[in-house]
Amino acid sequence: MAKKAFLAFFVFLALAIFTLYHSTSSMLKPSDLTIMDSAYNIAIKGKIEMIKIENGLSYFYISDDLNRVKAVYKGEVSSGEIIARGDWDGKIFYVKEILSKCHTEYGG
Amino acid sequence: MAGFESLLISTLLASSSTLFFFLSTKNLKYATISEILLYSSLSFCLTSILLLLNSFITDDFSNLYVYLNSRREMSIIYKISALWAGKEGSLLLWNFANLLVASIFVNYGKKDVKKIRAMTILMTISSTLLILNLFTNPFKEIPFTHINGIGMNPVLRTPEMIFHPPFVFFGYALVALVYSSHLSGIQDRYIVISAWIFLTVGIVLGGFWAYRTLGWGGFWGWDPVENASLLPWLSLTAYFHVRKSKEFFAYLALVFVIFTAFITRSGILESVHTFGEDPLGFAYFAIFLLLLIPIIRKWKIEDFCSSSLLFSAMIIVVFLGTFANLFRNVDRSYYLLTFSPLFLIAVFGIIYKLKNSKRKILHLGVILLFIGSVSVWFFEEKKTILLDKNSGVEEFEFLFQNSSILHDGEKSILKVRISSKIGIFEPEIHFYDNWEPLKKVSIIMTPFYDYYVALNSFSEDFIIIEFYRVPLIIFVWIGSLLMLVGAILGARKVRPVF
Structure with missing residues (x-):
C-alpha cells in the first residue's frame, strides 16, 4: 500500500475533524440566552407558548423550566417542544429555522 | 396475554437452539435437535406477530401498544404497518426476520462444522435480541379498555x-x-x-x-x-x-x-x-x-x-x-464539505473503470445518484413566499386562488389552490386532535426540476408557502433504481456457497 495514500487519508481525516469542530454548535436553553447580550446562528431547545400571529409573522415565547424568551418567526408555529435555530439580540430571538419533532433534521 | 407467552416460549426455544448448536460444533448429532428447536422458535415468534396483528385489526385497545399506535379510523393496511411503528413491535419484527433468515440458512445446502459454528453465533445474536424483546413487551395490557386509540403518527401513514x-x-x-x-x-x-x-x-x-x-x-x-x-x-x-x-x-x-x-x-x-x-x-x-x-x-x-x-x-x-x-x-455543511469530495473521488474511480466493469448498470446508477444528490445538496433553491388572495407574485406568477376545509372523521384537511406558470399546486395541512399539524406537500415534476410547495401559514386573506426548486432529483430515484436492478442482476449470477 502506497505511503502517499495513507498520508492523504490521514490529512483528509484531520481536515474532516477541523471541519466538524467548526460545524457544530451547542444546544442552548432559554435560561442560557437570558444572560447573553447577543448570539448568532445558535440552536435553542424549549417549549413554545403564547403564540400570536400577525401579518404572517408568529410571535411567541420559548420557555424552559426557569425562564422564557420572546421569539419571532416568519411562518406558522404550533405549541409543543421545538428546536429553533436563529439569532438573539438580547431581547428577541429571531428564528430562522424550526426543527420540530416531525422534522428529520431534529437532532439531540 | 397469549402473545407474550408465545414470545417467551420462542425466546426459550431460541436460547436452547443456541446451546444445541454450540454442542453440535463438537458433536454433529445435536444438529438435528437444534434445527427443530429453531423452527419451533420461529413458529412461536410468528404466532406472537399474528396475535399482535389480530389485536390491531380487531381494535383491541386493552393492549397498550395497540392503544398507542392505532385508531379505529385507520385503514386496515395502516393498522398492519402500525405493528412496526413503535420500538416494541419493530423489535418483534426484527426478531422474526432473524429467526427466518437463520432457518433458511440452516435449511439450505450442506451442514458442516463451519455452518454450525455460524449458526451458533447467529442464534446467540438472535436470542439476545429476543430476550430484550421480553423487556420491551408489545403485549402489555392496560386495566381498562379505551373506546379509541391515540393512533400511529400521521407522518408514518x-x-x-x-x-x-x-x-x-x-x-x-x-x-x-x-x-x-x-x-x-x-x-x-x-x-x-x-x-x-x-x-x-x-x-x-x-x-x-x-x-x-x-x-x-x-x-x-x-x-x-x-x-x-x-x-x-x-x-x-x-x-x-x-x-x-x-x-x-x-x-x-x-x-x-x-x-x-x-x-x-x-x-x-x-x-x-x-x-x-x-x-x-x-x-x-x-x-x-x-x-x-x-x-x-x-x-x-x-x-x-x-x-x-x-x-x-x-x-x-x-x-x-x-x-x-x-x-x-x-450543521449540514460538515457533511457536504467532507462526504461530497469522497463521493466525487469514488465516482471518478467508477468512470475510470466503467468500460471494463462487470456491473455497468449498477455503477451507472451510482453516477446518476451522485449527480442528483450533489445537485439537490448544493443547488436547491428555497423561498418563503407570502401570497395575498388574488394578487400574484411576479416570479412564476404565483396566485393564491382559494382554500377549503374538509373533515374526514379523524382529521380536518385544509387545502389551498395556487395557480402558477408551472401548474396548479394544492398543498394541504392536516389537523389531528392528538398530533401536530401535518403538512402535505404538492410537487410538480419536470425532467430537470421538481417544483415543490409546502403550506407554512394561512389565514383567510393570505398564505405563506415554502417553495423549493429541486434540481435533478429524478436522477436520485433513477440512479437508485439502476443500482438495485444492477445488484439483482449481479446476484443472479452468483451461486450460494453455503
Whole structure:
C-alpha cells in the first residue's frame, strides 16, 4: 500500500475533524440566552407558548423550566417542544429555522 | 396475554437452539435437535406477530401498544404497518426476520462444522435480541379498555412506511448472517449481496418518504438516524470493493446495525425515527462493544488498499458527525464539505473503470445518484413566499386562488389552490386532535426540476408557502433504481456457497 495514500487519508481525516469542530454548535436553553447580550446562528431547545400571529409573522415565547424568551418567526408555529435555530439580540430571538419533532433534521 | 407467552416460549426455544448448536460444533448429532428447536422458535415468534396483528385489526385497545399506535379510523393496511411503528413491535419484527433468515440458512445446502459454528453465533445474536424483546413487551395490557386509540403518527401513514421497516429489518437480519458466516470462515458473496439489496431498498424508500412527507424539500437530511443506517450500507459496499480486508467490513456492518439500534432505542436522540426512551437501550451499547472484538483482533492496516481507505474515510466522516450529534448540533455543511469530495473521488474511480466493469448498470446508477444528490445538496433553491388572495407574485406568477376545509372523521384537511406558470399546486395541512399539524406537500415534476410547495401559514386573506426548486432529483430515484436492478442482476449470477 502506497505511503502517499495513507498520508492523504490521514490529512483528509484531520481536515474532516477541523471541519466538524467548526460545524457544530451547542444546544442552548432559554435560561442560557437570558444572560447573553447577543448570539448568532445558535440552536435553542424549549417549549413554545403564547403564540400570536400577525401579518404572517408568529410571535411567541420559548420557555424552559426557569425562564422564557420572546421569539419571532416568519411562518406558522404550533405549541409543543421545538428546536429553533436563529439569532438573539438580547431581547428577541429571531428564528430562522424550526426543527420540530416531525422534522428529520431534529437532532439531540 | 397469549402473545407474550408465545414470545417467551420462542425466546426459550431460541436460547436452547443456541446451546444445541454450540454442542453440535463438537458433536454433529445435536444438529438435528437444534434445527427443530429453531423452527419451533420461529413458529412461536410468528404466532406472537399474528396475535399482535389480530389485536390491531380487531381494535383491541386493552393492549397498550395497540392503544398507542392505532385508531379505529385507520385503514386496515395502516393498522398492519402500525405493528412496526413503535420500538416494541419493530423489535418483534426484527426478531422474526432473524429467526427466518437463520432457518433458511440452516435449511439450505450442506451442514458442516463451519455452518454450525455460524449458526451458533447467529442464534446467540438472535436470542439476545429476543430476550430484550421480553423487556420491551408489545403485549402489555392496560386495566381498562379505551373506546379509541391515540393512533400511529400521521407522518408514518404513507405507502413507503408499509415497506421501509420490513426491508430494513430483514436487511439487518441478513447483516447478522454476514457477520456470523464470515466469523466462521464462510465467505458467501450471495448473502452479502442479499443484505446489501435489502438495505438499499430500505434506505431508498426512507429517502423517498422523507422527500414526499416531511416538507423540507430534500431526500437526505443527514439526520443521525439516517446516517446510522447509511453506515452498515457503506460497510457492505466497501466489502465488494476490497480484496484483503473483506472480513473487516463484514464485521463492521453488524457493529453499525447495533449502533443504529442503540441510538434509535436508547432515547439518546430525539428524531422522527426515534422510538423514545428505552431503559434497555444501553444493552445495545454493550452488544455493540462485544461485536467489536473480532474487528479489533483481525484488523490489519497492511491489508488496506486505496478502496478500503476511501470507504473507511466515508465511514469515519459519517460516524464522526453522527457521534458528535449525540452531544452537539452538527450543521449540514460538515457533511457536504467532507462526504461530497469522497463521493466525487469514488465516482471518478467508477468512470475510470466503467468500460471494463462487470456491473455497468449498477455503477451507472451510482453516477446518476451522485449527480442528483450533489445537485439537490448544493443547488436547491428555497423561498418563503407570502401570497395575498388574488394578487400574484411576479416570479412564476404565483396566485393564491382559494382554500377549503374538509373533515374526514379523524382529521380536518385544509387545502389551498395556487395557480402558477408551472401548474396548479394544492398543498394541504392536516389537523389531528392528538398530533401536530401535518403538512402535505404538492410537487410538480419536470425532467430537470421538481417544483415543490409546502403550506407554512394561512389565514383567510393570505398564505405563506415554502417553495423549493429541486434540481435533478429524478436522477436520485433513477440512479437508485439502476443500482438495485444492477445488484439483482449481479446476484443472479452468483451461486450460494453455503
